[in-house]
Amino acid sequence: MYRVLPKQTASMYTRDGVRLDADIYRPDAAESFPVLLMRQPYGRAIASTVVYAHPSWYAAQGYIVVIQDVRGRGTSAGEFKLFAHEIADGEDSIYWAAHLPGSNGKVGMYGFSYQGMTQLYAAVAKPSALKTICPAMIGYDLYTDWAYEGGAFCLQTNLAWAIQLATETARLRHDHTAYQALLTAARNLPLNNPEILQQLAPESFYHEWVAHPQADNYWEELSPKRHLQAVDLPIFHIGGWFDTYLRGTLRFYQDMAARSTQPQHLLVGPWAHLPWGRKVGEVDFGAKAASPVDRMQIRWFDQFLKDIDTGLLRESSICLFEMGSNIWHTFPNLNTANQKSYFLSTTGLASIREDSGILIQNPQSQIQNSVDVLVHDPWRPVPSLGGHAGLSAGVFERSHLDCRSDVLTYTSTLLTEDLHILGEVVVEIDCYADQPSYDVCAVLSQVQPDGKVYNLTQGYIHCPQNTAVPIKIQLQTTCVRIAKGNALRLSLSAACFPAYAMNSGNGAVLNSNDLRNAQVITLTVHCGGDRNSQIFLPVI
Known part of the structure; x- marks a missing residue:
């Protein structure tokens, strides 16, 4: 460990003459060191310490x-x-960083969220001094990984982030009226007046994102994905099971692992977007869930910026936290060949009685053809709770939601042995709506013997029209052990608000104060016969 000199502030100028300011933390030593760079939009004094050690700790490690x-x-x-x-x-x-006094010319980058995105964009230019990056919780394709999920607008996270950035913009402009109004809005999410952004931040990215509900050229140009195809760096990818942007982390990792000549490592913990600790929502995953990221990043940087043989290149490239057992496991890859199917069966009262909807594995005979009907009322949409898409994220007890008559529940018998799930859960539903457009939310939960229900993973899909084929809902990738004596439950609803924009029957409703065109949606789900609905579990 090195002593660290007092923080310095320095400026540089971009190629078009714009001044960029930075804080610099240096070891108190005469030797040269690699540089760790974080570029962020939230005020550099914070330095992402909501999830990482303070920069002075990293400097003490010799950077x-x-x-x-x-x-x-x-x-x-x-x-x-x-x-x-x-x-x-x-x-x-x-x-500029590579040529700072005391630099050995090698630069690595770290940071999460926007700070992770700046690493991807910087890597596009392939600067010779950039030797490695450690992006956490990023969007690879900004449409599918960040702004929209299953074609549905991620309302709460996008709106909250847009208001946060707009509030800081108002502060920097010394617009005290706008600042106070936006700050009040930020502290009272979900909003009753999302139009505040149109009034006080007309330049916000939010308006463009809402105006592009399809994966068009706007997203292709904005996303780092298309620009990164020629980039080949050693990359340490970091994600969380309840992070809003896990899809981007995993897709970037899988893409790079498939084509890169450089090491690609992946770490996924039981975390929401922030913080990265042992408790996520209402569940404590134990001491081992505390973040190992800081020490792992130093080991990574020692390997690729200091040429120290840390041994990590002889280890498995994937390290995942298995929830339930609360243990870190290593894997050579993310492929899971084994799948278990559970078929949906019902007496037709799955919206009313917990014992009506059943998940059946390996039925001995054909399941009787039957239907469940749920009615979505836009005046009282099913609220979002936990998961990855809303605030607050994580695991929560949801039996009170499953008791609603606009939620269909299908529950398995008690497990006779532990069930280990690793991968992307897929729900296939044969359904029909009485409106031109509808949405479906699917939540996979664990039902405990005492009747408490805790969400494990969820997914959402926007269906612009009825189709003759079953819809497929991809749930967030997960890694979990469900202990014997518990049961599985699938919950289906036509809304998950405000995590996702509510469907009016004709499209998204972004302003919950304006329900003039919102229609009641009746959704019919078919089970059994030649119209099976089922859930596919990737098991290990």
Whole structure:
């Protein structure tokens, strides 16, 4: 461990003459060191310490640590526009960091969320000094991984983030009226007046995201995915089972692992977007769930920035926290060949009685053809609770939601042996709605002997029209052990609000104060016969 010098503040200028400011933390030693760079939009003093150790800790491990305000944020000059300048500004910042006094010319980057995205964009330019990155909780394809899920707009997370950025913009502009109104809105989510962004932040990215509900050229140009195809770096990928952006983390990892010549490692813990601790929602996953990321990142940087043989290249590339057993496990890959199917069966009262809807594995005979009907009332939509898509994320007791008559529940018999799930759960539902458009939310839960129900993973799909084929809902990838003596439950609803924009029967409702065109939606789910609905579990 090195002593760390007092923090310094330094500035650089981009190729178009914009000043970017940074704090620099240095070891108190005469030797040269690699540089760790974090570029972020939230004020560099915070330095992502909501999930990482303070930069001075990283400096004490023998690194020059640079925490930089991106263009138009903090004290950096210029105009902030979401992701627009991060390729060129990232390249310029890496060149500058590599040539700081005391630098050995090698640069690594770390950070999560927007700070993770700045790593991807900087890597696009392939600066020679950038040797490795450690992006956490990122969007690879911004449409499918960040803004929308299953074609549905991720209302609560997008709106909350847009208000946060707009509030900081108002503060930097010294617009006290707008700042106070936006701050009040940020502290009273979910909003009753999302139009506040239109009034006080007309330049917000939010309006563009809402205006592009399809995966069109706007998203292709904005996303880092298309630009990263020629990039080949050693990358440490970090995610959380209840993170909103886990889809992006896993898709980026899988894409890079398939084509990269450099090591690609993946770590996924039982965390929401923040913080990264042992308790997520109402469940405590134990001491081992505390974040190992800081020490693992130092080991990674020692390997690729200091050329120290840390041994990590001889270890399995995937490390996952299995919830339920609350143990970290290593795997050579994410492929799971084994699948268990559970078929939905019902007496037709799955919205009324817990014993009506049943999950049946390996039925001895054909399941009787039957239907369940749920009615979605836009005046009282099924509320979001936990999972990955809303605030607050994580695991919560949800038996009170499963008792609602607009939620269909299907429960298995008690498990006679432990069930280990690893991978992407898929729900296939044969259903029909009486409106042109509808949504379906699917939640997989564990039912305890005492009747308490805790969500494990969920998924959501926007169906723009009725089809003759069953719909497939991809649930968030998970890794969990369900102990024998518990049961599985699948819960289906036509809303999960405000995590996702509610479907009016003709499209998304972004303003819950305006329900003039919102229709009651009657959804019919078919079970058994030649119209099976089922759930596919990837098991180990």
